[in-house]
Amino acid sequence: MSAIPERATGEIHIRGGVRLQGKVKVQGSKNAALPILAATILVEGESCLKDCPKISDVYRMLRLLQSLGGHVRWEGEGVCVSTGSITTQDMPEDAITGMRSSLCLLGALLAKCGSIVMEYPGGCVIGERPINLHLQALEQMGVHFCEEEDRICGQAPEGLHGADISLALPSVGATENIILAAVTARGRTRISGAAREPEVEALCRYLNACGARIDGIGSSRLEIQGVRLLHGACYRIPADRIVAGTYLYAALGTRGCILLEQAPCRHMQAVIRMAERMGAICQETGEGLYVQSLGELISPGVIRTGGYPGFPTDMQSVALAVCTMAQGETRIEERIFENRFRVADPLRQMGADIQQLDSHSLLVCGNSLLRGQRVEACELRGGAALVVAGLLAEGETIVTGCEFIERGYGNICKDLRELGARIYSV
Ligand code: UD1
Numbered sequence: 426m427s428a429i430p431e432r433a434t435g436e437i438h439i440r441g442g443v444r445l446q447g448k449v450k451v452q453g454s455k456n457a458a459l460p461i462l463a464a465t466i467l468v469e470g471e472s473c474l475k476d477c478p479k480i481s482d483v484y485r486m487l488r489l490l491q492s493l494g495g496h497v498r499w500e501g502e503g504v505c506v507s508t509g510s511i512t513t514q515d516m517p518e519d520a521i522t523g524m525r526s527s528l529c530l531l532g533a534l535l536a537k538c539g540s541i542v543m544e545y546p547g548g549c550v551i552g553e554r555p556i557n558l559h560l561q562a563l564e565q566m567g568v569h570f571c572e573e574e575d576r577i578c579g580q581a582p583e584g585l586h587g588a589d590i591s592l593a594l595p596s597v598g599a600t601e602n603i604i605l606a607a608v609t610a611r612g613r614t615r616i617s618g619a620a621r622e623p624e625v626e627a628l629c630r631y632l633n634a635c636g637a638r639i640d641g642i643g644s645s646r647l648e649i650q651g652v653r654l655l656h657g658a659c660y661r662i663p664a665d666r667i668v669a670g671t672y673l674y675a676a677l678g679t680r681g682c683i684l685l686e687q688a689p690c691r692h693m694q695a696v697i698r699m700a701e702r703m704g705a706i707c708q709e710t711g712e713g714l715y716v717q718s719l720g721e722l723i724s725p726g727v728i729r730t731g732g733y734p735g736f737p738t739d740m741q742s743v744a745l746a747v748c749t750m751a752q753g754e755t756r757i758e759e760r761i762f763e764n765r766f767r768v769a770d771p772l773r774q775m776g777a778d779i780q781q782l783d784s785h786s787l788l789v790c791g792n793s794l795l796r797g798q799r800v801e802a803c804e805l806r807g808g809a810a811l812v813v814a815g816l817l818a819e820g821e822t823i824v825t826g827c828e829f830i831e832r833g834y835g836n837i838c839k840d841l842r843e844l845g846a847r848i849y850s851v
Pocket of ligand 1: 456459554555556557558559560594595596597598599620622624738739761762763
Protein backbone atom coordinates (compact mmCIF):
# COMPACT_ATOMS: atom_id res chain seq x y z
CA MET A 426 0.00 0.00 0.00
CA SER A 427 1.29 3.49 -0.77
CA ALA A 428 1.88 5.62 2.31
CA ILE A 429 -1.07 7.87 1.69
CA PRO A 430 -3.93 6.30 -0.26
CA GLU A 431 -6.50 8.26 -2.16
CA ARG A 432 -9.97 7.93 -0.65
CA ALA A 433 -13.18 7.58 -2.58
CA THR A 434 -15.90 9.88 -1.34
CA GLY A 435 -19.58 9.53 -1.97
CA GLU A 436 -22.80 8.53 -0.32
CA ILE A 437 -23.77 6.25 2.52
CA HIS A 438 -26.98 4.24 2.13
CA ILE A 439 -28.68 2.95 5.25
CA ARG A 440 -31.78 0.80 5.74
CA GLY A 441 -32.89 1.62 9.23
CA GLY A 442 -34.73 -0.35 11.87
CA VAL A 443 -32.12 -3.01 12.67
CA ARG A 444 -31.12 -3.55 16.31
CA LEU A 445 -27.33 -3.38 16.51
CA GLN A 446 -25.77 -6.54 17.88
CA GLY A 447 -22.27 -7.98 18.02
CA LYS A 448 -18.85 -6.52 18.63
CA VAL A 449 -16.55 -4.06 16.94
CA LYS A 450 -13.04 -2.82 17.69
CA VAL A 451 -12.78 0.90 18.30
CA GLN A 452 -10.25 2.67 16.06
CA GLY A 453 -7.44 4.92 17.29
CA SER A 454 -8.27 8.50 18.21
CA LYS A 455 -8.13 11.19 15.54
CA ASN A 456 -7.66 14.03 18.00
CA ALA A 457 -4.81 12.19 19.73
CA ALA A 458 -3.09 11.07 16.52
CA LEU A 459 -2.96 14.48 14.81
CA PRO A 460 -0.98 16.49 17.40
CA ILE A 461 1.28 13.47 18.01
CA LEU A 462 2.06 13.34 14.29
CA ALA A 463 2.83 17.06 14.42
CA ALA A 464 5.10 16.38 17.41
CA THR A 465 7.28 14.02 15.33
CA ILE A 466 8.72 17.20 13.78
CA LEU A 467 10.54 17.78 17.07
CA VAL A 468 11.93 14.27 17.33
CA GLU A 469 15.24 12.92 16.03
CA GLY A 470 14.76 9.42 14.58
CA GLU A 471 11.73 7.33 13.90
CA SER A 472 8.53 7.05 15.92
CA CYS A 473 6.13 4.14 15.45
CA LEU A 474 2.56 5.01 16.26
CA LYS A 475 0.46 1.89 16.73
CA ASP A 476 -3.30 1.91 16.10
CA CYS A 477 -3.03 5.10 14.10
CA PRO A 478 -6.49 5.65 12.56
CA LYS A 479 -6.71 5.40 8.77
CA ILE A 480 -8.78 8.52 8.24
CA SER A 481 -8.47 11.36 5.79
CA ASP A 482 -7.27 13.89 8.39
CA VAL A 483 -4.37 11.58 9.24
CA TYR A 484 -3.54 11.11 5.54
CA ARG A 485 -3.55 14.90 5.16
CA MET A 486 -1.24 15.37 8.12
CA LEU A 487 1.10 12.69 6.74
CA ARG A 488 1.12 14.48 3.40
CA LEU A 489 2.08 17.71 5.20
CA LEU A 490 4.91 15.92 7.02
CA GLN A 491 6.14 14.42 3.74
CA SER A 492 6.06 17.84 2.10
CA LEU A 493 8.39 19.01 4.89
CA GLY A 494 10.85 16.22 4.06
CA GLY A 495 9.54 13.60 6.48
CA HIS A 496 9.41 9.84 5.82
CA VAL A 497 6.22 7.90 6.36
CA ARG A 498 5.64 4.14 6.24
CA TRP A 499 2.57 2.14 7.26
CA GLU A 500 3.17 -1.16 9.05
CA GLY A 501 -0.17 -2.88 9.47
CA GLU A 502 -2.24 -0.78 11.88
CA GLY A 503 0.65 1.48 12.75
CA VAL A 504 2.55 4.23 11.02
CA CYS A 505 6.27 4.90 11.33
CA VAL A 506 7.29 8.51 10.89
CA SER A 507 10.61 10.27 10.91
CA THR A 508 10.34 13.97 10.34
CA GLY A 509 13.37 15.23 12.27
CA SER A 510 15.28 16.86 9.41
CA ILE A 511 13.04 19.46 7.90
CA THR A 512 14.11 20.64 4.49
CA THR A 513 11.38 23.12 3.57
CA GLN A 514 8.26 24.81 4.88
CA ASP A 515 6.57 24.53 1.54
CA MET A 516 3.38 22.75 2.57
CA PRO A 517 0.45 22.02 0.25
CA GLU A 518 -2.07 24.78 0.89
CA ASP A 519 -5.15 22.59 0.52
CA ALA A 520 -3.89 20.18 3.19
CA ILE A 521 -3.57 23.06 5.66
CA THR A 522 -6.77 24.92 4.95
CA GLY A 523 -8.73 21.64 4.87
CA MET A 524 -7.87 20.69 8.42
CA ARG A 525 -8.07 22.57 11.68
CA SER A 526 -5.39 20.49 13.35
CA SER A 527 -2.76 21.64 10.87
CA LEU A 528 -2.67 24.42 13.47
CA CYS A 529 -0.56 22.20 15.77
CA LEU A 530 2.19 22.50 13.19
CA LEU A 531 2.48 26.11 14.34
CA GLY A 532 4.03 25.30 17.74
CA ALA A 533 6.09 22.40 16.38
CA LEU A 534 7.51 24.29 13.39
CA LEU A 535 8.32 27.39 15.41
CA ALA A 536 10.17 25.24 17.92
CA LYS A 537 12.02 23.40 15.17
CA CYS A 538 12.79 26.19 12.68
CA GLY A 539 12.32 29.44 14.61
CA SER A 540 9.97 30.79 11.96
CA ILE A 541 6.69 29.95 10.26
CA VAL A 542 4.64 31.04 7.28
CA MET A 543 1.40 29.12 6.87
CA GLU A 544 -2.13 29.58 5.59
CA TYR A 545 -4.84 29.95 8.19
CA PRO A 546 -6.05 26.46 9.05
CA GLY A 547 -9.48 25.21 8.14
CA GLY A 548 -11.56 22.47 9.78
CA CYS A 549 -15.20 21.88 10.53
CA VAL A 550 -17.59 24.77 10.09
CA ILE A 551 -18.73 24.68 13.69
CA GLY A 552 -17.99 28.20 14.80
CA GLU A 553 -15.64 31.09 14.43
CA ARG A 554 -12.72 29.19 15.94
CA PRO A 555 -10.33 32.08 16.62
CA ILE A 556 -6.65 31.41 17.31
CA ASN A 557 -5.90 34.39 19.57
CA LEU A 558 -4.95 32.17 22.53
CA HIS A 559 -2.43 30.25 20.43
CA LEU A 560 -0.78 33.42 19.15
CA GLN A 561 -0.73 35.22 22.52
CA ALA A 562 0.91 32.25 24.26
CA LEU A 563 3.54 31.84 21.55
CA GLU A 564 4.27 35.58 21.73
CA GLN A 565 4.96 35.14 25.44
CA MET A 566 7.49 32.48 24.44
CA GLY A 567 9.42 34.84 22.16
CA VAL A 568 7.60 34.72 18.80
CA HIS A 569 6.84 37.92 16.86
CA PHE A 570 3.82 37.58 14.59
CA CYS A 571 3.18 39.96 11.74
CA GLU A 572 -0.26 40.35 10.24
CA GLU A 573 -0.91 39.20 6.73
CA GLU A 574 -4.33 38.79 5.22
CA ASP A 575 -4.66 35.02 5.04
CA ARG A 576 -1.35 33.82 6.34
CA ILE A 577 0.25 33.41 9.72
CA CYS A 578 3.84 34.69 9.73
CA GLY A 579 5.90 34.31 12.87
CA GLN A 580 9.53 34.54 13.83
CA ALA A 581 11.51 33.75 16.95
CA PRO A 582 14.98 35.02 15.99
CA GLU A 583 16.46 34.04 19.33
CA GLY A 584 14.58 30.78 19.66
CA LEU A 585 11.74 29.99 22.04
CA HIS A 586 11.94 30.41 25.79
CA GLY A 587 9.76 29.16 28.62
CA ALA A 588 7.01 31.37 30.06
CA ASP A 589 4.22 31.40 32.65
CA ILE A 590 1.07 31.16 30.59
CA SER A 591 -2.42 31.46 31.94
CA LEU A 592 -5.09 30.42 29.44
CA ALA A 593 -8.32 32.39 29.64
CA LEU A 594 -10.14 29.36 28.18
CA PRO A 595 -9.03 25.72 28.38
CA SER A 596 -8.51 25.49 24.63
CA VAL A 597 -7.39 22.04 23.52
CA GLY A 598 -5.50 23.28 20.47
CA ALA A 599 -3.81 26.16 22.30
CA THR A 600 -2.71 23.85 25.14
CA GLU A 601 -1.24 21.43 22.59
CA ASN A 602 0.55 24.19 20.71
CA ILE A 603 2.12 25.54 23.89
CA ILE A 604 3.26 22.04 24.88
CA LEU A 605 4.79 21.52 21.43
CA ALA A 606 6.57 24.86 21.62
CA ALA A 607 7.73 24.33 25.20
CA VAL A 608 9.23 20.83 25.18
CA THR A 609 12.44 21.97 23.50
CA ALA A 610 12.33 25.65 24.52
CA ARG A 611 14.93 27.21 26.84
CA GLY A 612 13.84 26.98 30.45
CA ARG A 613 10.56 26.15 32.13
CA THR A 614 7.00 26.75 30.94
CA ARG A 615 4.02 26.68 33.25
CA ILE A 616 0.51 26.50 31.82
CA SER A 617 -2.43 27.20 34.08
CA GLY A 618 -5.97 26.74 32.85
CA ALA A 619 -4.77 24.00 30.46
CA ALA A 620 -7.28 21.74 28.71
CA ARG A 621 -7.51 18.35 30.43
CA GLU A 622 -8.81 16.38 27.44
CA PRO A 623 -7.42 12.82 27.19
CA GLU A 624 -5.90 13.74 23.83
CA VAL A 625 -3.72 16.40 25.53
CA GLU A 626 -2.69 13.71 27.99
CA ALA A 627 -1.79 11.37 25.10
CA LEU A 628 0.38 14.05 23.49
CA CYS A 629 2.24 14.57 26.79
CA ARG A 630 2.76 10.84 27.28
CA TYR A 631 4.15 10.42 23.77
CA LEU A 632 6.50 13.39 24.23
CA ASN A 633 7.69 12.10 27.62
CA ALA A 634 8.37 8.72 25.98
CA CYS A 635 10.59 10.69 23.57
CA GLY A 636 12.52 12.27 26.45
CA ALA A 637 10.44 15.39 27.21
CA ARG A 638 9.92 16.53 30.81
CA ILE A 639 6.26 17.32 31.33
CA ASP A 640 4.70 17.23 34.80
CA GLY A 641 1.10 17.55 35.88
CA ILE A 642 -0.19 15.39 33.01
CA GLY A 643 -3.99 15.15 33.06
CA SER A 644 -4.37 18.28 35.22
CA SER A 645 -5.05 21.90 34.33
CA ARG A 646 -1.56 22.94 35.51
CA LEU A 647 1.24 21.66 33.36
CA GLU A 648 4.91 22.26 33.97
CA ILE A 649 7.34 21.67 31.15
CA GLN A 650 11.09 21.76 31.47
CA GLY A 651 12.59 22.25 28.03
CA VAL A 652 15.15 19.67 26.87
CA ARG A 653 17.70 19.92 24.07
CA LEU A 654 16.85 16.75 22.21
CA LEU A 655 13.92 14.39 21.77
CA HIS A 656 14.37 10.86 20.45
CA GLY A 657 11.89 8.64 18.59
CA ALA A 658 9.58 6.30 20.51
CA CYS A 659 6.93 3.65 19.99
CA TYR A 660 3.55 4.74 21.21
CA ARG A 661 0.04 3.30 20.96
CA ILE A 662 -2.58 5.88 19.96
CA PRO A 663 -5.45 5.54 22.46
CA ALA A 664 -8.86 4.39 21.22
CA ASP A 665 -11.21 7.12 20.02
CA ARG A 666 -13.74 8.04 22.71
CA ILE A 667 -15.94 9.88 20.21
CA VAL A 668 -16.11 6.99 17.74
CA ALA A 669 -16.86 4.64 20.67
CA GLY A 670 -19.54 7.07 21.90
CA THR A 671 -21.09 7.23 18.42
CA TYR A 672 -21.53 3.44 18.29
CA LEU A 673 -22.71 3.37 21.92
CA TYR A 674 -25.52 5.84 21.11
CA ALA A 675 -26.32 4.01 17.87
CA ALA A 676 -26.79 0.81 19.90
CA LEU A 677 -28.92 2.64 22.44
CA GLY A 678 -31.09 4.25 19.74
CA THR A 679 -31.66 0.96 17.90
CA ARG A 680 -32.38 -0.85 21.24
CA GLY A 681 -29.34 -3.03 20.57
CA CYS A 682 -26.73 -4.92 22.53
CA ILE A 683 -23.05 -4.55 21.56
CA LEU A 684 -19.49 -4.88 22.77
CA LEU A 685 -17.14 -2.01 21.96
CA GLU A 686 -13.75 -3.66 22.07
CA GLN A 687 -10.99 -1.55 23.62
CA ALA A 688 -13.37 1.35 24.25
CA PRO A 689 -11.56 3.91 26.44
CA CYS A 690 -14.13 3.66 29.27
CA ARG A 691 -12.11 5.75 31.72
CA HIS A 692 -12.39 8.70 29.37
CA MET A 693 -16.04 8.16 28.46
CA GLN A 694 -17.69 8.58 31.85
CA ALA A 695 -19.95 11.55 30.96
CA VAL A 696 -21.09 9.81 27.75
CA ILE A 697 -21.68 6.49 29.54
CA ARG A 698 -23.63 8.11 32.41
CA MET A 699 -25.83 9.97 29.90
CA ALA A 700 -26.53 6.73 27.99
CA GLU A 701 -27.50 5.07 31.26
CA ARG A 702 -29.97 7.88 31.99
CA MET A 703 -31.45 7.26 28.55
CA GLY A 704 -32.01 3.56 29.12
CA ALA A 705 -28.76 1.69 28.59
CA ILE A 706 -26.95 -0.76 30.82
CA CYS A 707 -23.26 -0.13 30.36
CA GLN A 708 -20.68 -2.47 31.77
CA GLU A 709 -16.96 -1.91 31.62
CA THR A 710 -15.25 -5.24 31.06
CA GLY A 711 -11.66 -6.33 30.41
CA GLU A 712 -12.50 -6.46 26.71
CA GLY A 713 -14.07 -3.02 26.46
CA LEU A 714 -17.54 -1.58 26.97
CA TYR A 715 -20.62 -3.79 26.91
CA VAL A 716 -23.84 -1.88 26.11
CA GLN A 717 -27.36 -3.20 26.32
CA SER A 718 -30.54 -1.23 25.78
CA LEU A 719 -33.26 -1.74 28.35
CA GLY A 720 -35.84 -1.30 25.57
CA GLU A 721 -37.26 2.11 26.34
CA LEU A 722 -35.48 5.25 25.21
CA ILE A 723 -35.93 8.02 27.77
CA SER A 724 -34.97 11.69 27.49
CA PRO A 725 -32.16 12.67 29.84
CA GLY A 726 -33.82 16.10 30.33
CA VAL A 727 -30.76 18.21 29.60
CA ILE A 728 -27.51 17.63 27.77
CA ARG A 729 -24.96 20.35 28.43
CA THR A 730 -21.59 20.17 26.71
CA GLY A 731 -18.39 21.15 28.50
CA GLY A 732 -14.64 20.68 28.51
CA TYR A 733 -13.34 17.33 29.78
CA PRO A 734 -14.57 15.64 31.98
CA GLY A 735 -17.87 17.19 30.89
CA PHE A 736 -20.08 15.91 28.07
CA PRO A 737 -17.98 16.32 24.90
CA THR A 738 -19.17 18.79 22.29
CA ASP A 739 -18.10 16.25 19.65
CA MET A 740 -20.84 13.89 20.93
CA GLN A 741 -23.57 16.52 20.98
CA SER A 742 -24.92 15.98 17.45
CA VAL A 743 -25.07 12.19 17.81
CA ALA A 744 -26.86 12.52 21.17
CA LEU A 745 -29.27 15.01 19.57
CA ALA A 746 -30.15 12.49 16.84
CA VAL A 747 -30.99 9.83 19.42
CA CYS A 748 -32.99 12.24 21.62
CA THR A 749 -35.40 12.92 18.74
CA MET A 750 -36.86 9.44 19.35
CA ALA A 751 -36.69 9.42 23.16
CA GLN A 752 -39.72 9.80 25.40
CA GLY A 753 -39.96 13.39 26.62
CA GLU A 754 -38.31 16.71 25.87
CA THR A 755 -34.56 17.27 25.89
CA ARG A 756 -32.83 20.61 26.13
CA ILE A 757 -29.45 20.61 24.41
CA GLU A 758 -27.03 23.31 25.55
CA GLU A 759 -23.88 23.75 23.49
CA ARG A 760 -21.33 25.65 25.54
CA ILE A 761 -18.12 25.19 23.54
CA PHE A 762 -18.88 26.16 19.94
CA GLU A 763 -21.45 28.42 18.32
CA ASN A 764 -22.96 27.18 15.06
CA ARG A 765 -22.90 23.54 16.12
CA PHE A 766 -26.58 22.88 15.43
CA ARG A 767 -26.39 22.61 11.66
CA VAL A 768 -27.52 19.00 11.82
CA ALA A 769 -30.91 20.09 13.19
CA ASP A 770 -32.16 20.95 9.69
CA PRO A 771 -31.55 17.57 8.04
CA LEU A 772 -32.89 15.88 11.18
CA ARG A 773 -36.10 17.97 10.82
CA GLN A 774 -36.24 16.81 7.19
CA MET A 775 -36.30 13.26 8.56
CA GLY A 776 -39.23 14.10 10.83
CA ALA A 777 -37.58 15.33 14.05
CA ASP A 778 -39.24 18.04 16.12
CA ILE A 779 -36.44 20.43 17.11
CA GLN A 780 -36.83 24.06 18.15
CA GLN A 781 -33.95 26.50 18.37
CA LEU A 782 -34.27 28.35 21.69
CA ASP A 783 -31.24 30.61 21.25
CA SER A 784 -27.84 30.46 19.61
CA HIS A 785 -26.60 27.96 22.20
CA SER A 786 -29.66 25.83 22.95
CA LEU A 787 -32.21 23.60 21.31
CA LEU A 788 -35.36 21.93 22.54
CA VAL A 789 -35.91 18.45 21.17
CA CYS A 790 -39.47 17.18 21.47
CA GLY A 791 -39.04 13.43 21.55
CA ASN A 792 -41.14 10.54 20.29
CA SER A 793 -40.61 11.40 16.64
CA LEU A 794 -40.71 8.67 14.06
CA LEU A 795 -37.78 9.37 11.80
CA ARG A 796 -38.23 8.60 8.10
CA GLY A 797 -35.42 7.82 5.68
CA GLN A 798 -34.47 10.76 3.44
CA ARG A 799 -31.64 12.01 1.29
CA VAL A 800 -29.70 14.30 3.64
CA GLU A 801 -26.41 16.11 3.40
CA ALA A 802 -23.54 16.02 5.90
CA CYS A 803 -21.80 19.37 6.14
CA GLU A 804 -19.36 18.63 8.92
CA LEU A 805 -17.78 15.62 10.61
CA ARG A 806 -19.78 14.98 13.78
CA GLY A 807 -23.05 16.20 12.27
CA GLY A 808 -22.44 13.72 9.45
CA ALA A 809 -21.99 10.86 11.91
CA ALA A 810 -25.22 11.97 13.61
CA LEU A 811 -27.06 11.63 10.30
CA VAL A 812 -25.74 8.09 9.89
CA VAL A 813 -27.02 7.27 13.40
CA ALA A 814 -30.38 8.89 12.55
CA GLY A 815 -30.48 6.69 9.43
CA LEU A 816 -30.04 3.58 11.59
CA LEU A 817 -33.00 4.66 13.71
CA ALA A 818 -35.25 5.73 10.81
CA GLU A 819 -37.84 3.81 8.85
CA GLY A 820 -36.88 3.13 5.24
CA GLU A 821 -33.78 4.22 3.38
CA THR A 822 -31.57 7.15 4.31
CA ILE A 823 -28.89 8.41 1.96
CA VAL A 824 -26.22 10.58 3.52
CA THR A 825 -24.20 12.66 1.06
CA GLY A 826 -21.08 14.69 1.85
CA CYS A 827 -19.34 11.61 3.24
CA GLU A 828 -15.91 13.16 2.83
CA PHE A 829 -16.64 14.97 6.11
CA ILE A 830 -17.34 11.69 7.89
CA GLU A 831 -14.17 10.12 6.48
CA ARG A 832 -12.18 12.85 8.22
CA GLY A 833 -12.75 11.06 11.52
CA TYR A 834 -14.15 7.55 10.94
CA GLY A 835 -11.88 4.99 9.25
CA ASN A 836 -14.79 2.97 7.91
CA ILE A 837 -18.08 3.72 9.61
CA CYS A 838 -20.03 1.46 7.23
CA LYS A 839 -17.83 -1.59 7.86
CA ASP A 840 -17.90 -1.01 11.63
CA LEU A 841 -21.68 -0.74 11.68
CA ARG A 842 -22.10 -3.73 9.34
CA GLU A 843 -20.11 -5.76 11.88
CA LEU A 844 -22.89 -4.82 14.30
CA GLY A 845 -25.54 -6.01 11.85
CA ALA A 846 -26.56 -2.69 10.29
CA ARG A 847 -27.71 -2.61 6.67
CA ILE A 848 -25.37 0.10 5.48
CA TYR A 849 -22.98 0.55 2.60
CA SER A 850 -21.14 3.36 0.83
CA VAL A 851 -21.13 4.03 -2.90
C1 UD1 B 1 -10.46 20.42 19.63
C2 UD1 B 1 -10.89 19.17 18.89
C3 UD1 B 1 -12.36 19.22 18.54
C4 UD1 B 1 -13.17 19.46 19.80
C5 UD1 B 1 -12.65 20.67 20.56
C6 UD1 B 1 -13.34 20.86 21.91
C7 UD1 B 1 -8.90 18.49 17.69
C8 UD1 B 1 -8.23 18.32 16.37
N1 UD1 B 1 -10.09 19.07 17.67
O1 UD1 B 1 -10.68 21.53 18.77
O2 UD1 B 1 -12.73 17.97 17.95
O3 UD1 B 1 -14.52 19.71 19.42
O4 UD1 B 1 -11.25 20.53 20.82
O5 UD1 B 1 -13.19 19.72 22.69
O6 UD1 B 1 -8.39 18.06 18.71
N2 UD1 B 1 -11.02 29.48 21.36
C9 UD1 B 1 -10.74 30.84 21.37
N3 UD1 B 1 -9.48 31.25 21.01
C10 UD1 B 1 -8.51 30.37 20.68
C11 UD1 B 1 -8.79 28.99 20.68
C12 UD1 B 1 -10.06 28.57 21.03
O7 UD1 B 1 -11.60 31.66 21.66
O8 UD1 B 1 -7.39 30.81 20.37
C13 UD1 B 1 -12.37 29.01 21.72
C14 UD1 B 1 -13.06 28.32 20.54
O9 UD1 B 1 -13.69 29.25 19.70
C15 UD1 B 1 -14.05 27.44 21.25
C16 UD1 B 1 -13.29 27.03 22.53
O10 UD1 B 1 -12.26 27.99 22.69
O11 UD1 B 1 -15.19 28.16 21.60
C17 UD1 B 1 -12.72 25.65 22.50
O12 UD1 B 1 -11.91 25.48 21.37
P1 UD1 B 1 -10.64 24.50 21.38
O13 UD1 B 1 -10.61 23.73 22.65
O14 UD1 B 1 -9.44 25.30 21.02
O15 UD1 B 1 -10.99 23.50 20.19
P2 UD1 B 1 -10.01 22.94 19.09
O16 UD1 B 1 -8.66 22.72 19.67
O17 UD1 B 1 -10.13 23.76 17.87
